[in-house]
Amino acid sequence: MNLKDKVGFITGGASGIGYATAELLLQHGAKVAIIDVNSEAGRKAVSNLAVKYGEANVTFVKCDVTEDGDIEEAFKQTIAKFGRLDIIMNNAGILNESNYKLLISVNLTAVITGTMLGLKYLRKDQGGNGGVILNMSSISGLKPSLCLPAYAATKHGVVGYTRSMANSMAADIDVHGVRFNCVCPECTDTPMVRSLESVDSLNRRGIHHAQALSNYVSENVDDMIKASYIAENTIKLLADETKNGAAMLITSKGVAFIDPPEHPYFTDRANLKR
Numbered sequence: 109m110n111l112k113d114k115v116g117f118i119t120g121g122a123s124g125i126g127y128a129t130a131e132l133l134l135q136h137g138a139k140v141a142i143i144d145v146n147s148e149a150g151r152k153a154v155s156n157l158a159v160k161y162g163e164a165n166v167t168f169v170k171c172d173v174t175e176d177g178d179i180e181e182a183f184k185q186t187i188a189k190f191g192r193l194d195i196i197m198n199n200a201g202i203l204n205e206s207n208y209k210l211l212i213s214v215n216l217t218a219v220i221t222g223t224m225l226g227l228k229y230l231r232k233d234q235g236g237n238g239g240v241i242l243n244m245s246s247i248s249g250l251k252p253s254l255c256l257p258a259y260a261a262t263k264h265g266v267v268g269y270t271r272s273m274a275n276s277m278a279a280d281i282d283v284h285g286v287r288f289n290c291v292c293p294e295c296t297d298t299p300m301v302r303s304l305e306s307v308d309s310l311n312r313r314g315i316h317h318a319q320a321l322s323n324y325v326s327e328n329v330d331d332m333i334k335a336s337y338i339a340e341n342t343i344k345l346l347a348d349e350t351k352n353g354a355a356m357l358i359t360s361k362g363v364a365f366i367d368p369p370e371h372p373y374f375t376d377r378a379n380l381k382r
């Protein structure tokens with residue numbers, strides 16, 4: 109996919125990995141809607157980006173991704189502003205083991221909702237141009253995580269959902285033109301991780317082994333991979349039209365695609381069309 113003049117929709121785009129990806133998309137000539145619950149951070153993000161890339165190319169829509177109506181309205185406002193939609197990045201996420209119902213709602217349910225609602229705007233057979241849905245998982249979506257069991261459950265859910273959607277829809281990709289991929293970064297230096305330096309903040313959020321994790325974050329955060337590195341690899345995945353159903357692990361050593369074996373009967377398109 110040539111990113112020039114394409115339109116991206118990024119939840120959690122006001123901060124961290126979402127913001128870095130928004131900026132890189134703009135550098136590639138795309139237009140971006142930053143979708144976030146934090147109005148102050150969202151407006152600040154857009155005013156910074158507008159200075160560099162032009163007011164016509166970036167917009168902010170306040171949206172709580174746990175509210176289906178907000179997500180629908182955000183899609184409508186994005187298309188009203190830019191006239192099309194090509195890339196959906198369901199990226200908003202939180203870390204809160206105590207309030208695990210909210211955690212599941214933001215990190216997993218909203219990813220499914222954003223995919224289902226967004227799909228109808230992307231589908232070539234429903235007036236869209238095709239495109240790509242990129243869901244944010246984590247290395248915690250691929251392996252057990254010592255301190256974050258509920259978080260890991262949501263991120264495993266994102267991998268399972270995204271790969272299964274790609275699989276289920278692949279037989280008709282020529283008709284709808286939509287690809288589904290997810291990214292699985294290791295610990296990245298963002299405000300989310302920096303907030304874990306405080307042991308009080310960890311305890312408030314019910315995160316296991318709070319003191320050990322706080323020590324680990326304080327000692328290592330400066331050496332963690334940067335959000336710009338996640339953005340670079342995310343953009344490569346977005347643009348690569350050969351990738352559908354990919355789970356891309358991103359670590360300081362580079363990227364790797366996790367590709368478990370598929371069931372031969374259900375991956376044979378001919379069987380799915382019978």
Ligand SMILES: NC(=O)C1=CN([C@@H]2O[C@H](COP(=O)(O)OP(=O)(O)OC[C@H]3O[C@@H](n4cnc5c(N)ncnc54)[C@H](O)[C@@H]3O)[C@@H](O)[C@H]2O)C=CC1
Pocket residue numbers: 119120121122123124125126143144145146149171172173174199200201202214244245246247292293294295296297298299300301
């Ligand atoms: N930082 C890390 O080490 C890693 C982060 N991730 C994932 O990447 C994504 C982004 O994380 P970071 O950039 O690190 O975090 P961040 O905290 O810097 O950014 C998250 C953004 O999501 C927004 N957000 C939170 N709840 C929302 C809601 N209900 N509706 C709309 N927006 C909401 C926040 O306002 C914030 O702007 C998350 O899904 C996270 O789980 C994955 C792997 C590693």
Ligand SMILES: CCCCCC(=O)/C=C/C=C\C/C=C\C/C=C\CCCC(=O)O
Pocket residue numbers: 203245246247248252253254255293294295296300301304321324
């Ligand atoms: C292995 C957990 C990586 C989780 C990455 C992520 O999505 C969010 C990270 C946020 C904060 C950092 C929290 C925990 C990770 C720190 C050390 C874990 C090392 C132990 C392990 O399970 O490998």
